Amino acid sequence: MTRINVTVDGVTYEEDVEPRLLLVHLLRDRLGRTGTPIGCDTSNCGACTVMLEGRSVKSCSVLAVQVDGQDIVTVEGLASGGTDWHPMQRAFHEEHALQCGYCTPGMIMAAIDLLKDDPDPSDEAIRKGLEGNLCRCTGYTNIVRAVRRGAHSMSQDPEAAAAGARSAEEL
Amino acid sequence: MTEEIDAGMVARRIAEDGDLSEPAPGRNEVGAARRRKEDARLVTGRTRWTDNIQLPGMLYVAFVRSPMAHARVTRVDTSAARAMPGVVAALSGADLAGEQGSLPCAWPVTEDIVLPDHPPMAVEEVRYAGEAVACVIATDRYKAADALEAVEVDYEPLPAVLDMVKALEEGSPKVHEAGNRSYVWKFGTGDVDAAFRDAPVVIERTYVQQRLIPSAMEPRAVVAETDGDFFTLHSSTQIPHILRIMLAQVTGIPEHKLRVVAPDVGGGFGSKLQVTAEEVILLLLARRLGKPVKWTESRSEGNLTVHHGRDQIQRLALAADADGRLRGLRVDLLADMGAYLMLVTPGIPILGAFMYNGIYKMDAYDFTCTGVFTTKMPTDAYRGAGRPEATFAIERLMDELADELSLDPVDLRRRNWIGHEEFPYTTVANLTYDSGNYEAATDRALAVFGYDKLRAEQADRRERGEPVQLGIGVSTYTEMCGLAPSRVLGSLSYGAGGWEHASVRMLPTGKVEVVTGTSPHGQGHETAWSQIVADALSVPFDDVSVIHGDTSSSHKGMDTYGSRSLVVGGIAVVQACDKVKEKARHIAAHMLEASPDDVEFAGGTFRVRGTDAAKTIQEVALAAFAAHDLPPGVEASLDSEATFDPENFSYPHGTHLCAVEVDTETGATRIREYVAVDDVGNVVNPMIVEGQVHGGIAQGVAQALFEEAVYDAEGNLLTTTMADYLLPSAADLPEFTTDRTETPATSNPLGVKGVGEAGTIASTPAVVNAIVDALRPFGVKDVPMPCTPERVWRAVHGGGS
Ligand code: FES
Ligand code: FES
Numbered sequence: 001m002t003r004i005n006v007t008v009d010g011v012t013y014e015e016d017v018e019p020r021l022l023l024v025h026l027l028r029d030r031l032g033r034t035g036t037p038i039g040c041d042t043s044n045c046g047a048c049t050v051m052l053e054g055r056s057v058k059s060c061s062v063l064a065v066q067v068d069g070q071d072i073v074t075v076e077g078l079a080s081g082g083t084d085w086h087p088m089q090r091a092f093h094e095e096h097a098l099q100c101g102y103c104t105p106g107m108i109m110a111a112i113d114l115l116k117d118d119p120d121p122s123d124e125a126i127r128k129g130l131e132g133n134l135c136r137c138t139g140y141t142n143i144v145r146a147v148r149r150g151a152h153s154m155s156q157d158p159e160a161a162a163a164g165a166r167s168a169e170e171l
Numbered sequence: 172m173t174e175e176i177d178a179g180m181v182a183r184r185i186a187e188d189g190d191l192s193e194p195a196p197g198r199n200e201v202g203a204a205r206r207r208k209e210d211a212r213l214v215t216g217r218t219r220w221t222d223n224i225q226l227p228g229m230l231y232v233a234f235v236r237s238p239m240a241h242a243r244v245t246r247v248d249t250s251a252a253r254a255m256p257g258v259v260a261a262l263s264g265a266d267l268a269g270e271q272g273s274l275p276c277a278w279p280v281t282e283d284i285v286l287p288d289h290p291p292m293a294v295e296e297v298r299y300a301g302e303a304v305a306c307v308i309a310t311d312r313y314k315a316a317d318a319l320e321a322v323e324v325d326y327e328p329l330p331a332v333l334d335m336v337k338a339l340e341e342g343s344p345k346v347h348e349a350g351n352r353s354y355v356w357k358f359g360t361g362d363v364d365a366a367f368r369d370a371p372v373v374i375e376r377t378y379v380q381q382r383l384i385p386s387a388m389e390p391r392a393v394v395a396e397t398d399g400d401f402f403t404l405h406s407s408t409q410i411p412h413i414l415r416i417m418l419a420q421v422t423g424i425p426e427h428k429l430r431v432v433a434p435d436v437g438g439g440f441g442s443k444l445q446v447t448a449e450e451v452i453l454l455l456l457a458r459r460l461g462k463p464v465k466w467t468e469s470r471s472e473g474n475l476t477v478h479h480g481r482d483q484i485q486r487l488a489l490a491a492d493a494d495g496r497l498r499g500l501r502v503d504l505l506a507d508m509g510a511y512l513m514l515v516t517p518g519i520p521i522l523g524a525f526m527y528n529g530i531y532k533m534d535a536y537d538f539t540c541t542g543v544f545t546t547k548m549p550t551d552a553y554r555g556a557g558r559p560e561a562t563f564a565i566e567r568l569m570d571e572l573a574d575e576l577s578l579d580p581v582d583l584r585r586r587n588w589i590g591h592e593e594f595p596y597t598t599v600a601n602l603t604y605d606s607g608n609y610e611a612a613t614d615r616a617l618a619v620f621g622y623d624k625l626r627a628e629q630a631d632r633r634e635r636g637e638p639v640q641l642g643i644g645v646s647t648y649t650e651m652c653g654l655a656p657s658r659v660l661g662s663l664s665y666g667a668g669g670w671e672h673a674s675v676r677m678l679p680t681g682k683v684e685v686v687t688g689t690s691p692h693g694q695g696h697e698t699a700w701s702q703i704v705a706d707a708l709s710v711p712f713d714d715v716s717v718i719h720g721d722t723s724s725s726h727k728g729m730d731t732y733g734s735r736s737l738v739v740g741g742i743a744v745v746q747a748c749d750k751v752k753e754k755a756r757h758i759a760a761h762m763l764e765a766s767p768d769d770v771e772f773a774g775g776t777f778r779v780r781g782t783d784a785a786k787t788i789q790e791v792a793l794a795a796f797a798a799h800d801l802p803p804g805v806e807a808s809l810d811s812e813a814t815f816d817p818e819n820f821s822y823p824h825g826t827h828l829c830a831v832e833v834d835t836e837t838g839a840t841r842i843r844e845y846v847a848v849d850d851v852g853n854v855v856n857p858m859i860v861e862g863q864v865h866g867g868i869a870q871g872v873a874q875a876l877f878e879e880a881v882y883d884a885e886g887n888l889l890t891t892t893m894a895d896y897l898l899p900s901a902a903d904l905p906e907f908t909t910d911r912t913e914t915p916a917t918s919n920p921l922g923v924k925g926v927g928e929a930g931t932i933a934s935t936p937a938v939v940n941a942i943v944d945a946l947r948p949f950g951v952k953d954v955p956m957p958c959t960p961e962r963v964w965r966a967v968h969g970g971g972s
Binding site: 018020021025028029032033034035036037038039040041042044045047074075076078079085089092093094096098099100101102103104105108123126127128130131132133134135136137138139140141142143144 | 216217218436437438440859861865870893900
């Protein structure tokens, strides 16, 4: 067992973990952060995507011991105060970019990360940027529209846009 | 995008204008692009997936699965596994043999069908790679996975049976003692011999519908618990109601002692329309161990053991006159059942039997389907279930016939389709299509697509011998959905009916609870049913909540599949609302001291005709609750329920057009334009409908271009991961342009038709037709699916197929 300290959605945890424990299982089974789901066992689907130190990672391909001392934001930590949705969450809702919603947490995290490098992406850049996140329901047309809308609102309202990344410190 | 009509822009404008989410004052809810009620928990991660459930003392189950396609199980030794830390139990099939029963098949399509025993856990013989032979139960999922290694199983290999044609040959190794032919099912109308005799043109083709893996994003998961008397099973299922009945029958747990819950379910597409081995075993384990047990599959486990879809060989012959008029169609199918018959395995190709004629008129039709056993994962429902295969066949044949006669493929279709003035029309397959307007949908699609301009570009590229050729694919589909009239299901030997149930409760404060027997897993019923009820009872959209997916709160239903929820379940909701209003009218009349005959309901208010005396439905609800002064003999409740059994199927239709650029030097294909004009009758929520169409098209395109479950020569599945089984990502698909025409259904009061499967049914032939169209100058008449660059390249360079 290894002792780790980790901050998840603004809460600090100290946990003893087996070296082989996956981050996604730490989040789901130990910390009750079940908002982040698992869709595969080969790092292909992206359903498990979270922010680690402000950048997206697939939490099924990271070991819990690797995140010692680091800051994680999951989809559950995006809405500031829990109610004020991140513009990307709103955009997914407005554009009907989800059906079953299983891919949605990972898709939203990946989309937010994508905009960090390219705040005004073309449709093609959005499609390429989300290549590591699979959705079986929507056919992606509305996801692309949502990311475009999310990018637009975030450029209008950088405050709100930063909320997700900031929430860790604020809470 | 074309200059004629930019329907995509219209759709986008609707989506971008948040205000359109709510109907204008005085306008109906039905028809508004309401944003979904479901989304709030889904975008914030407050979800209730089955795997999220953790209960005190919960144990975790993992399965030892056969690495062989076919073998005798000679020894299973679980003792070493049982000795490992944290392992509570380890059981073989033999340990459960006395109580596990046999997994059900509800659709024995013929009297003499071979319907083998299907033990949830193999006891003596395994018949597909991945079949469970033992399970371990431990205190956490890692320990359970560790213990799998310690279970020793000895197998004595038996020959794999993989090829359907060879499986039917004399002397082939057998999957089951009774042989590899499960059934032969025949259907026909008219004099098909006469239709083919002296026919000026006969097109004969064989198409292969490759095996697909449905791949819902949420892997299956099951949680079972009991207090020793009563059992609760949570499962990632589309069919909590059917599952409850079936599990009661298989396990002997009385139906009234069993509650089945489908919490949030992450997609299904037919794959969760099943009674699975794991669901049965988890119940048995909960009973045996007295502890809550959970099992969640890994994706690799799921690719092996979630039922597969399609897998048919279609031998087809189409006879026509010289002017292209269709005379007759012969269909001879081999359908791969896999190793066992699961819930509706044998019925899937039969669902297609009535659709091979598509939207066309013809004189005669002959259909034969042979169900064949192989040592592969059983097949069963996957989005469209039988109808995509049928539509692919006829739409591909129509393009081949057009080529043979040097006719434009749209023109050939016009010569044969049912005219809009001919509805209701009874087809050669004996279905009565209630309504449709193929001309309107096609004209609209051609305009949006810019058909003539693209044809001109195609001619130009051909002329210049460009390496990248342009192909245009046409698919004018219809389908039968809204499963289904109970009497029809009965006549097809299906084990249950096709009705749906709803109840509507007026609460004392005027709010409304709707209990539905449908079981949504992405379709947005909470939103759509709220819209329907808001109009029916004239209550605010936000005052309605929808309860579903739990047999203890929604006790009666037939669940969600076959594009049935709105056209059957939604109508049950409408009928229940009608009963609420009728009850309320009597109480309102009493309150208003008028005769019920003089009281009318409009805008949420019961009013004595010709006066100002009125009571709102909320006031009536409160009066019914208080019950201080009700008319004699009237019970203190407005609550009502309805069970609706449709009289006919639902027949959505549409025209899908696909333009594909094919690089003849590399075999690479790129969809340049995809236009879908669907007619699903009246629409409750255009945003949800568009979403269903998008997702459906994506899955159909994926069959055409990317996906195939591949078994090797020994019967091992090679495509066990998402790295091997190519689900399209955003980068692999184009933007879809959608539009609609609206020809109301005449078979239900909302005038609605099903939409869930339409996109999948329509799109596969549109894409393949486009690829073949691009390659016609090279003598290509077919490219087998999936049309990978390698296959396309081979088709070009092999001088045909
Ligand atoms: S669960 Fe992490 S990528 Fe699929
Ligand atoms: S919404 Fe279901 S997988 Fe994306």
